[in-house]
Amino acid sequence: MTRTINYGLIGCGMMGQEHLHNIGLLEGTNVAAIFEPDPEMAKVAKAIAPTAAMVGSVQELLAVEELDCVVIVSPNHFHVDQICEIAETRPLPLLVEKPLFTDPQDVTRLEQLQRDYPCPIWVAMEYRYMPPIAALIEKAEATGGIKMLSIREHRFPFLDKVGHWNRFNCNTGGTFVEKCCHFFDLMRLILQSDPVRITASGGQAVNHLDESYGGETPDILDHGYVLVDFASGARAMLELCMFAEGSRYQEEISAVGPDAKIEALVPGPERFWPDHLGTPPLPQVIVSSRNPKGPVSMDVPVDANLLAAGDHNGSTYYQHRGFLAVLRGEKAKPDVSLNDGLWAVRMGQAAQQAIDTSETVYMVD
Known part of the structure; x- marks a missing residue:
């Protein structure tokens, strides 16, 4: 037993x-x-x-x-x-x-x-374990080698947290650390390379401007673009908008190589989908080959029990299943190492710095 x-x-x-x-x-x-x-x-x-x-x-x-x-x-x-x-x-x-x-x-x-x-x-x-994103990663070889990767997240504003701690950069590390380290981790994972240069533009245009806590207005950003050059020669882009919760899909990822483009389309949490629109959209993966030319779409349904257990498209379950396998000695090591965690934050901090200074940040050890 x-x-x-x-x-x-x-x-x-x-x-x-x-x-x-x-x-x-x-x-x-x-x-x-x-x-x-x-x-x-x-x-x-x-x-x-x-x-x-x-x-x-x-x-x-x-x-x-x-x-x-x-x-x-x-x-x-x-x-x-x-x-x-x-x-x-x-x-x-x-x-x-x-x-x-x-x-x-x-x-x-x-x-x-x-x-x-x-x-x-x-x-x-x-985010590594969201079924449509996992399917994109699994099919990445079909691109013939990814040269361009774009990640778009159009979503709801930061939710209310205990003590409003997530309203200030000093607690979160900044929006491009708190929210976007997931995406920088995905970039390194999908491209199998490390970043060498980061440029960014962003700001606080809409969210939390009329809020005040202890006499201080939140300073977290709510939108921006980040461009990343990788050692492999591949390029990646992140587009974040946190006042776009009316979108059909919350995350849209596109990976393009000389042979094909692969897209992953991920809906947001089901509990936020408006009732008047009926059934929430299913996650999708689209493979668009150059020869023969044209897209092939496939739905990537997620078990209803997993959707009910959280807001991340079932991914938290798959992550815990992997962690449990490590604990039981069935898996040699964690999928996401301390080094991966360090890189993801360093990239987010570089994006924050690039926005603050309007200068390119070079990722030098």
């Missing part, structure tokens, strides 16, 4: 609750302990995982003897301190939500963890 794997969770806001729901879909798992300081979020988390012990600190969570791993889903700016606290107290396998870090000065600490941490650390990059 397979041994039950016991999870501890740090942070059970909206994304933490999605993790709880998806862990609950996996056989042989149990949420043993939860640290969530906000009373309302803790109440919701307890309803999802009623047998979990509710604890008052990271130290109390680590004192729960049966823990096999920890999932960190706290606000962005807490991640590194919490990883280091776990490293010093009781190293356990970790799944750490993105972005891995927000302060460039934390890179040194993370590089030391990369060398010394004795257990696997998996950085949560759910």
